[in-house]
Amino acid sequence: MPDNNEQAILEAASRVFETAAFLSVYPLDPSQELPPPERAATMTFHGAANGRVSMRVALSVLDSVVDNLLDLQDDPDELATRRGDVLKEMLNMLCGNILTEYFGAEPVFDLSPPELLQDETMPQPTSKEVLLVAMNIENTLAEVMFEVQNRQNL
């Protein structure tokens, strides 16, 4: 994949986190040590091409999204139960936006429901066409992995 695809993923992540949750996304500064991701989720897409998008983020990012969108700061139990739903929905939005950035506005894709992963590690890539992009979200480390497994109509 060419280098500008990394920028496309970064722009999609910025759009999702900034528009939906008012959180800032920056390119990763390799000299900066950031708190690591603690939760991960993955989802697949099918259609003009098949593949998978996965994301890892810090718990504090999920809590900030919940707090910004739902104002649950004073209810820690509710906050905790909402983290999984937040991660899945942010990944869902990210996947749709990456597909448009990457393949354009013509192809049609069906997206599978996002799934939470058991631990914070990324799934093993199942394709040779893989892009792993690390970024800074609210001064924590986040990673997005975009895999294209085949291109049927592209």
Next chain:
Amino acid sequence: MAYNILIIDDSALTRTVMERTVRMCGVDVNEIRTAGHGKEALAVLESFWPDLVFCDINMPVMDGLQFIQTLQASDEWRDLPVVIVSTEGSETRMEELRRSGVQGYIRKPFAPEEVAAMIQQVLGAASNAR
């Protein structure tokens, strides 16, 4: 006039955010109901008459496209205004949805202003048609 709104999305987060957005957008809202997928929404419609439906596309059990096709096949619900709220950005799919009678499309992530403008556009047009 106060409006009834139905929100269909498999994400509890999006349902909550949409409900809050609709309530804050300046439109006189009577009642908002929510459903997690199309089949659940059809059950809601048995006892609730919305003026506008916000509907996601990718959902389990019955997706947004199947839900819209079901409405189109119904004499009772064919003219119900439906606005799609989805992460998908395919122009091909949007054109397909427009041909299916969908009144509008909001792409996730959305700003609250987009929801307010869509409500004014769709319900304003519906009011003028009455």
